Amino acid sequence: MKIALVGIGKIALDQHVPALAASPDWELAATVSRNGAVDGVEAWRDLDAMLEARSDIRVVSLCLPPVPRFDYAMKALQAGRYVMLEKPPGATLSECALLERAAHDLQLGIFATWHSREAAMVAPAKAWLADKTITSGRITWREDVRKWHPGQDWVFEPGGMGVFDPGINALSILTEILPRPVHLRAATLEFPENRQTPIAAHLHLSNGIEADFDWRQEGPQTWSIELETDHGTLALHDGGARLVIDGAVSAAPDATLSGEYPRLYARMAELVRAGQSDMDLSPMVLVADAFTLGRRVTAAPFHF
Missing domain, CATH: 3.40.50.720 (NAD(P)-binding Rossmann-like Domain)
Structure with a gap:
């Protein structure tokens, strides 16, 4: 096609x-x-x-x-x-x-499309969690905006989403793997005093899940989701490429992102052939709720 x-x-x-x-x-x-x-x-x-x-x-x-x-x-x-x-x-x-x-x-x-849902270990994580009850969790999604969006001021303009541009990747995985939906209870958003969108955010979700997003991390980047359940602990690291269940590690044989977009385009081909749509907006709902409920604090100016 x-x-x-x-x-x-x-x-x-x-x-x-x-x-x-x-x-x-x-x-x-x-x-x-x-x-x-x-x-x-x-x-x-x-x-x-x-x-x-x-x-x-x-x-x-x-x-x-x-x-x-x-x-x-x-x-x-x-x-x-x-x-x-x-x-x-x-x-x-x-x-x-x-x-x-x-x-x-x-x-x-x-x-x-939500490319992070196509990371190699997301489907196994979802399968393991299917009959579990989540008791608490921690999302740590920290990266360097200068590396991933060099000089792209639009990410800090209205509609650019700021740190939620990467943070929504974490929420797309979370909403895919959890056996039951979560909702936002509270949020704190850090806005650089010279920018229109947040550079960091902390979210309090139901089921005791906390999310920490930051766009100022230099050096190694951190993309991890850790969940405590009534039957053990699950962690997804490297954006979903590495899965750890009660200490046992399963890892993708390839780089973190290498299989995500091929799988998205394979799914798109299926949708076209079937004449169907796929418009799951649950990650975006959580981001919109964060802007609605979030307490705004001012951070230092940010410059590329």
Whole structure:
């Protein structure tokens, strides 16, 4: 199937392009970007022009920042294309609901992707927890914004989500593996005095689960979820690549991210063939609740 990739930045080049190149399901037939391109692939600067000229392209994958994504997704749907959304699927819950409704009304499909759910040990963790009761937990998700979003000021603008850009990855795993839903009880959000979105956050969730997100960690990055249950302890480390259950370690044979995007594109192919959508917004609900309930504190200015 032919697919167009919209928004050719770091995540597109590092993850989407290699995943598509290795897939038996997809042909990357076009890109749309004001600043980037992929060697050997037809490049466009305008989505409308591409949609009009390339009726053979059945699917559009959007790697844009969250704020402009809604308009692009709606245009693609109205042009009769299936749509794949990089996480988070939008800037607001209401626009995500509108996109899902539009896809349904147009008899198309839309996919809100959560790449961290595709980490190798997430499914085994979910299976082990299925009959357990969670008694407490700790999420530690700390990384360096300068490494992952170098000079990208949009992450600190309204709609950019700040530290929840990586933090939502942890919440996507949590909402996938827990046998029952959780909800937010309270939050503290640290906003640099010169920025519009938080650089750190602490969440108090039900079932005694605490989450610590920070975008200022240099050196080794930390992506861990540890859960106490009525039948032992489970921990996911390295973003879901390593699973520890009561001291017994299971680890993915490959790098943390190497299998995530190939699995997302395999799932997208399934959805297109079945004419279905997958728009689970539960991680985004928790982030929205954090902005609603969160106590705001001021942190030192941040500069790239």
